Amino acid sequence: MMENAQIKPAEGLDLYERMLRIRLLSEHILEVYRDDVMETPVHLTLGQEAVAVGVCAHLRDEDVLSLGHRTHAGALAKGLPLKSLLAELYGRSTGCSGSYGGSMHVYDPEHGIHGSSAIVGGNIALGVGAALSFKLQSKEGVAVSMFGDGACDAGVFWESMNYAALAGLPVLFLLEDNQLSNVMPKSKHLYPDPRAIAANFMPTYFADGTDAISVFLSAKEAISEIRRTGRPAFLHCPTKRWMKHQGVEEEDLPFIHIDREKDCPIQKLESFLLGARMATPGELKQVRAHLEEELEAAIHYARQSPYPPVQALEV
Amino acid sequence: MMENAQIKPAEGLDLYERMLRIRLLSEHILEVYRDDVMETPVHLTLGQEAVAVGVCAHLRDEDVLSLGHRTHAGALAKGLPLKSLLAELYGRSTGCSGSYGGSMHVYDPEHGIHGSSAIVGGNIALGVGAALSFKLQSKEGVAVSMFGDGACDAGVFWESMNYAALAGLPVLFLLEDNQLSNVMPKSKHLYPDPRAIAANFMPTYFADGTDAISVFLSAKEAISEIRRTGRPAFLHCPTKRWMKHQGVEEEDLPFIHIDREKDCPIQKLESFLLGARMATPGELKQVRAHLEEELEAAIHYARQSPYPPVQALEV
Amino acid sequence: MPWSRFEKQWSIQEEGRILSYKDALREAIDQAMCLDPKVFAIGLDADDCYGVYGSMLNLSHPERVLGTPISENAMTGVALGAALTGMRPIHIHMRVDFLPVAMDQITNYVSKWKAMFGGKPKVPLVIRAVVGRGWGCGAQHSQTLHGMFAHLPGLSVVTPATPRDAKGLLLQAIALDEPVLFLEHRWLYKNEGAVPEEMYTIPLGKGQYLRRGDSLTIVAPSLAAIHSLQACEEHDLDVDLIDPRTIKPLDRELILDSVRRTGRLLVVDYDSPVCGFASEVLALVAEEAPEALLAGAQKMTFPDVPMPASGVLERRYYPDPDRIAAKAKAMISRVKGEGALV
Amino acid sequence: MPWSRFEKQWSIQEEGRILSYKDALREAIDQAMCLDPKVFAIGLDADDCYGVYGSMLNLSHPERVLGTPISENAMTGVALGAALTGMRPIHIHMRVDFLPVAMDQITNYVSKWKAMFGGKPKVPLVIRAVVGRGWGCGAQHSQTLHGMFAHLPGLSVVTPATPRDAKGLLLQAIALDEPVLFLEHRWLYKNEGAVPEEMYTIPLGKGQYLRRGDSLTIVAPSLAAIHSLQACEEHDLDVDLIDPRTIKPLDRELILDSVRRTGRLLVVDYDSPVCGFASEVLALVAEEAPEALLAGAQKMTFPDVPMPASGVLERRYYPDPDRIAAKAKAMISRVKGEGALV
Numbered sequence A, B: 001m002m003e004n005a006q007i008k009p010a011e012g013l014d015l016y017e018r019m020l021r022i023r024l025l026s027e028h029i030l031e032v033y034r035d036d037v038m039e040t041p042v043h044l045t046l047g048q049e050a051v052a053v054g055v056c057a058h059l060r061d062e063d064v065l066s067l068g069h070r071t072h073a074g075a076l077a078k079g080l081p082l083k084s085l086l087a088e089l090y091g092r093s094t095g096c097s098g099s100y101g102g103s104m105h106v107y108d109p110e111h112g113i114h115g116s117s118a119i120v121g122g123n124i125a126l127g128v129g130a131a132l133s134f135k136l137q138s139k140e141g142v143a144v145s146m147f148g149d150g151a152c153d154a155g156v157f158w159e160s161m162n163y164a165a166l167a168g169l170p171v172l173f174l175l176e177d178n179q180l181s182n183v184m185p186k187s188k189h190l191y192p193d194p195r196a197i198a199a200n201f202m203p204t205y206f207a208d209g210t211d212a213i214s215v216f217l218s219a220k221e222a223i224s225e226i227r228r229t230g231r232p233a234f235l236h237c238p239t240k241r242w243m244k245h246q247g248v249e250e251e252d253l254p255f256i257h258i259d260r261e262k263d264c265p266i267q268k269l270e271s272f273l274l275g276a277r278m279a280t281p282g283e284l285k286q287v288r289a290h291l292e293e294e295l296e297a298a299i300h301y302a303r304q305s306p307y308p309p310v311q312a313l314e315v
Numbered sequence C, D: 001m002p003w004s005r006f007e008k009q010w011s012i013q014e015e016g017r018i019l020s021y022k023d024a025l026r027e028a029i030d031q032a033m034c035l036d037p038k039v040f041a042i043g044l045d046a047d048d049c050y051g052v053y054g055s056m057l058n059l060s061h062p063e064r065v066l067g068t069p070i071s072e073n074a075m076t077g078v079a080l081g082a083a084l085t086g087m088r089p090i091h092i093h094m095r096v097d098f099l100p101v102a103m104d105q106i107t108n109y110v111s112k113w114k115a116m117f118g119g120k121p122k123v124p125l126v127i128r129a130v131v132g133r134g135w136g137c138g139a140q141h142s143q144t145l146h147g148m149f150a151h152l153p154g155l156s157v158v159t160p161a162t163p164r165d166a167k168g169l170l171l172q173a174i175a176l177d178e179p180v181l182f183l184e185h186r187w188l189y190k191n192e193g194a195v196p197e198e199m200y201t202i203p204l205g206k207g208q209y210l211r212r213g214d215s216l217t218i219v220a221p222s223l224a225a226i227h228s229l230q231a232c233e234e235h236d237l238d239v240d241l242i243d244p245r246t247i248k249p250l251d252r253e254l255i256l257d258s259v260r261r262t263g264r265l266l267v268v269d270y271d272s273p274v275c276g277f278a279s280e281v282l283a284l285v286a287e288e289a290p291e292a293l294l295a296g297a298q299k300m301t302f303p304d305v306p307m308p309a310s311g312v313l314e315r316r317y318y319p320d321p322d323r324i325a326a327k328a329k330a331m332i333s334r335v336k337g338e339g340a341l342v
């Protein structure tokens, strides 16, 4: 945990709000998923909220976030409205992708989300393409390609870093490293240290991916460096996945130890904010209350929304 | 140039013979190619003979060599009979690939050549697969994946190194680095130093790719390490391409300086062998005379051979 | 994802030892591994505790099941390299949607290798991949693509519909010295049927009748074959139902014989319509037996759009037994009622 | 490689400004770049001194032509990412054979992106690739593959045969907010024909007659269209020759109209036969106008094997005007002489 001088109270509260929003969504999914009201495979982000939130705190709406299959945290952190995401999960035509995408495919160009992909790895290149777009248009933006340790196995990871470095593009390679590809530990699927590799292409940064402040501070450095130089950077955030790769069950894997109190990014941030007197318990409660209301409204919105018309598929 | 103690006269002469065979083939192609008697695109290996020869000197017939589009040096160095290769270039059914392959696709499983490929990069994985085969069959062999600097751009290079390292496979990644991908200099297509990258996966070795002795000695170390540990290694051999990427023309690229005397692997080896008194001028002449005869016979063989029957394509 | 909802929808009523499609696959792999030490399996998550939807669990030689990184392209090259040097790999993919990642190897290497070297190499490589419709997976996790693969010269494309065929065709694929793409539909995994215990092979290029009738020929592979059979049984349709079993090579004679007799053709193909299997069958008949087509020929496929995620759309996207039956009835009655369409 | 031998085999005799196919492509790109600063070109060796067989040389905006590493897969993703964020990329490949390397992006990303997000995204991405038969290149450097790509929902496949179409279709492809695969046959590059100087577009899905006649309909795209036209001219055949211009979308009505009139169909397609364009056209007619097929329908394609390298085989592998003419004559005379094939 870094010194509090580096983060302002408003920033801390903002991180808290964004993380908690994601957490509440996960909890809602846990609650209803077994009733089959959400017909879409979910990759929950429980325990991993800090990574997306700590990074997105430094992004503007125009900045681009390119996501893979595990979308919820990144999408909400970047600004995709909760109700749009919920409606998508409920398969309604008001969903962010008109119900054509489901959990793995979110879309909100107004907030810099130009789609996400469930084929591991390829979305990294899309982020690089967005960065190329900024450069060609002499725009100021930054693109973030967010991916897991498993995606580092894929050749497209290598190719994307090489091109971003050659072309000099403003893109952050954000490795959300939960040390798992499905049930495979990282040691079994990725031989080298990805950060050491990345260092051959660009400056690299590190943060504790279960600690929003740590991510916030490293991301701040990395992103301001990108904005300054127009060149790529790499941010490595080890974190922990609490649930099965997909679905709503917990999973105990022998090689991953999880302490759901100590490892919880939200509890960590709470103690930090309270300890540093950057927020009072009352303020935090208020945030939660406000988010719970927002969630209720979003659920209502989603459930009231119509299903898409099947005529769309008639030839 | 290393000390001569490390190489025996017979070994030196063997290197010389193999390199000269390749060179004479190139010269024959230069002579006849404009007459359209060889209907196949040729990627000449003029100036690059030392790499394949220095490495293959340590390989047995059973060891595997996986080649890309630039096949001639590797194929001959590994033992593919000259007449088979020539017949293939002349499009005859006695060619090593029955005339179905052409210059880029050579086949000689008896000498560990299980095919070669013109789509850049993929052959690297095939070499790794051959190494897996050795391991699964508890055989002693070594596989060599030979590729250029351009192939390092491709994701399959990365994926192949990762799997070879994870699985612990006896494969040599042999980078024949002519610093060009077609007319693109390496600085334009490959950002990092590939050897530095490879070092994250396996031990790396270096040799002057225009110097057969240098390659011979480094390859000896690398390959004996692979045989000892059963694990992969990487050998980086910078060299120089004398001709256009493809075809029989010379090309002057501003960023590559070539001195066809000083850079010539064959002249280098000649001076070494003579200087170290490992061979006499007469012996070298004899080698050449013998090879010229061999080439004449091979040309005759190829030209006398029948074209393949077109009926093979009738449905 | 409640697979239980649609798994084991339908089973063949047969004499003999009853096995699920999944267990038939498992048995084929196990027996092949026991018979030949050169057979091994390799694939992303192939060695994990879920064992590719159960099809790889409890094998006699777990040491010959290798996991891989998420590197489908290189791993296909690795499998090919192993096949060329004495092994008989089975490369496994949990979803057919991951095969495009390996398409360079499949298109340019695997399927060309034998011909590119004058027919000399042996390429005993099986690529297994699961077609995985379902539960709002969306466009990238619900593809079939057998039409795309069948376009490639040099690659056989096998699509077993029954447990018996799953075992016999997989053993055949493993036994061959040529590359075979073996596509299993996830919805067939729990279906049951009689499967001989001993090893046996079913040749590629031999289709079979799943039902005999005179008014209409239905050609349908994989899950579409089972759905068509359900349609025929539940609606008592007078249909000659052909399961080609392999998309490529295709049992042309079987199809032509039937169509010449019934004079009407419906191809039910759970894949995209353009340049796919359904078109291929219609083209075959157009070329070889146009006179048999006067009473009508139709395709029933996915619409020509990517699969949407929402359940209501997903259910509409895939044909099903009732819609197949409705289409078949319309074709039969139209013909019977109004004469040929001339 | 003596391209000169087979380049400029044939040119259209027309009024107007004469341009080569290659220069028509170049002009389209140049005009598009001048019109819209968002248009840029990217591709391996696209920016080198050879300029993609000359089609990229002397552009007004060379700074908008970007070279790339040998990373076709990631670069397709990069191009898509740029297309989604305001640019209009033209991604260029010197050979269509390199596209399978990018197949994950093409199959799972590019062609699905619009539908996967409810039709909302604009995807103004053109992928240009050159079909490169010739000179013993062998199996990996001579593929066509348009049948494979046409199978994918969400992707248009464009195959111009004439200089005029090359320009008009390329401008149309660049103008569209949907992904287009633009396949140019290398043997067409030096062919010449009249090409308007101003910018114009030709809509996708609109074929054209290259010749009118009554005895047989030939449908042939790309180089096959030109070879068919040569066949008809040199042998004075009574043929309705249709160049579909785009494989997908397909001008179904144009083909059906013609076949209904001529009663006979030959599809000449320089691609593999199975699940390809030739089968698609036959299937269309089988479904929509079977009565018109009684006099015979045939495909003329590559044999279903990979391309061999040896010149003698390569020349046999590709159909040519003489063989097309022979086939067409046989079909016409058979019909005329012996009546329908019933």
Ligand SMILES: Cc1ncc(C[n+]2csc(CCOP(=O)(O)OP(=O)(O)O)c2C)c(N)n1
Residues within 6 Å of the ligand: A069, A070, A118, A119, A120, A147, A148, A149, A150, A151, A152, A178, A179, A180, A181, A182, A245, C044, C070, C072, C098, C101
């Ligand atoms: C190309 C490809 N291969 C396999 C899969 C199946 N798959 C989905 S997610 C996943 C694990 C990804 O791990 P990682 O990238 O670390 O992301 P995480 O799930 O841990 O967030 C796998 C193997 C896929 N979607 N795409």
Ligand SMILES: Cc1ncc(C[n+]2csc(CCOP(=O)(O)OP(=O)(O)O)c2C)c(N)n1
Residues within 6 Å of the ligand: B043, B069, B070, B118, B119, B120, B147, B148, B149, B150, B151, B152, B178, B179, B180, B181, B182, B245, D044, D070, D072, D098, D101
């Ligand atoms: C996937 C792919 N993209 C492009 C090409 C065209 N191409 C053939 S060789 C070559 C350059 C390869 O450079 P390198 O790997 O360094 O080998 P070198 O020719 O220098 O020996 C290129 C781009 C190809 N064959 N395959």
Ligand SMILES: [Mg+2]
Residues within 6 Å of the ligand: A148, A149, A150, A176, A177, A178, A179, A180, A181, A182
């Ligand atoms: Mg992970």
Ligand SMILES: [Mg+2]
Residues within 6 Å of the ligand: B148, B149, B150, B176, B177, B178, B179, B180, B181, B182
């Ligand atoms: Mg090179």
